Amino acid sequence: MKTRQSTQSLFSVPQQHLFRKDILAWYDRHQRDLPWRANRDPYRIWLSEIMLQQTRVAAVIEHYHEFLRRFPTIEDLAAAREASVLAAWSGLGYYRRARMLHSAAKVIVREHGGKFPMTEKQLQALPGIGRYTAAAIASIAFDEPVAVVDGNVERVLQRLAGRRLASVELWSAANHLLDKKRPGDFNQAMMELGAVQCNPRAPACLTCPVVELCSTRGELAVEAKAARQKQCEIHYALDVRDGEVWLVQRARDASLMAGMWELPEVASMNGVSRPVFTLRHSITVTDYTVRVWQNAVRSRTAGKWIPRGRLERVALTGLARKILRKAEVL
DNA sequence: AATTCGGGGTG
DNA sequence: CACCCAGAATT
Numbered sequence: 481m482k483t484r485q486s487t488q489s490l491f492s493v494p495q496q497h498l499f500r501k502d503i504l505a506w507y508d509r510h511q512r513d514l515p516w517r518a519n520r521d522p523y524r525i526w527l528s529e530i531m532l533q534q535t536r537v538a539a540v541i542e543h544y545h546e547f548l549r550r551f552p553t554i555e556d557l558a559a560a561r562e563a564s565v566l567a568a569w570s571g572l573g574y575y576r577r578a579r580m581l582h583s584a585a586k587v588i589v590r591e592h593g594g595k596f597p598m599t600e601k602q603l604q605a606l607p608g609i610g611r612y613t614a615a616a617i618a619s620i621a622f623d624e625p626v627a628v629v630d631g632n633v634e635r636v637l638q639r640l641a642g643r644r645l646a647s648v649e650l651w652s653a654a655n656h657l658l659d660k661k662r663p664g665d666f667n668q669a670m671m672e673l674g675a676v677q678c679n680p681r682a683p684a685c686l687t688c689p690v691v692e693l694c695s696t697r698g699e700l701a702v703e704a705k706a707a708r709q710k711q712c713e714i715h716y717a718l719d720v721r722d723g724e725v726w727l728v729q730r731a732r733d734a735s736l737m738a739g740m741w742e743l744p745e746v747a748s749m750n751g752v753s754r755p756v757f758t759l760r761h762s763i764t765v766t767d768y769t770v771r772v773w774q775n776a777v778r779s780r781t782a783g784k785w786i787p788r789g790r791l792e793r794v795a796l797t798g799l800a801r802k803i804l805r806k807a808e809v810l
Numbered sequence: 811a812a813t814t815c816g817g818g819g820t821g
Numbered sequence: 822c823a824c825c826c827a828g829a830a831t832t
Contacts, residue, residue, distance in 0.1 A: 532827040573816025610829045630827045671827050
């Protein structure tokens with residue numbers, strides 16, 4: 481017999497009410513002033529959610545305004561060329577997000593007449609929108625009572641529960657806890673709590689609004705993760721003449737940052753001459769020591785002279801952007 | 811269920 | 822230096 485509930489609740493009903501009241505009151509008082517909280521325009525909420533996938537708030541804010549300045553409406557975005565969208569995304573990483581954002585914009589304009597889909601189910605059918613993002617947009621922009629589970633919420637729930645929770649349990653617990661009258665605020669409050677109070681390293685339990693309902697209170701064990709960063713040295717040529725820079729384009733079918741622009745890679749001249757400068761950069765699982773050379777021998781790979789004034793509009797890799805900025809070319 | 815995809819802030 | 826960030830798509 482199937483008496484076992486497939487859904488689980490962390491708290492008794494009275495505790496749930498208390499939790500909702502406390503966390504919403506805390507959120508009303510302490511929420512950060514973030515750009516995407518200015519209104520409930522689904523286009524802007526959507527953009528923020530895509531940018532925020534695995535990306536810190538501070539990094540997103542740097543790109544958010546400029547992206548909206550270039551593509552103020554979803555029609556503008558749908559009509560843009562992919563290269564322009566990637567240029568606006570440059571430095572944010574996970575460039576597939578930008579391609580899927582662009583393709584979803586086209587779908588919304590072409591198949592939905594530019595009107596944003598309003599339900600979690602419809603949203604999740606769009607490219608780049610998974611379970612988390614669909615629930616986030618539906619609840620924040622359209623008041624649909626669906627809970628989100630992101631990295632923050634996962635941590636908060638596990639600390640509340642005092643144990644690890646499987647994915648099914650997490651979504652179930654979050655949905656039980658959800659305040660159905662203010663789902664968008666509740667979801668954001670949970671994430672805000674995880675980001676600001678219940679952070680990974682040093683949870684601020686002393687000032688936590690729900691500490692009395694928490695079974696862990698800060699002592700949650702961290703799980704060991706193996707992944708080691710590999711170290712690697714890489715060399716690039718910096719050629720600037722007449723206000724132009726020589727750049728090359730990554731292969732269209734490269735697995736990493738396909739089609740984006742960067743400086744040409746060259747052989748090491750360590751010992752022969754001195755690099756213009758050296759910097760460090762990490763991509764996925766590799767920590768690069770990057771040496772930049774002037775007057776290096778480039779191979780004959782196809783490239784282009786790009787006027788400095790146009791660099792803002794080029795889909796540079798994050799590393800290329802970093803180098804050009806350090807060289808004061810950008 | 812496990813991998814892949816960027817890049818950087820932070821303790 | 823290690824860890825993790827308002828995850829999704831692919832295998």
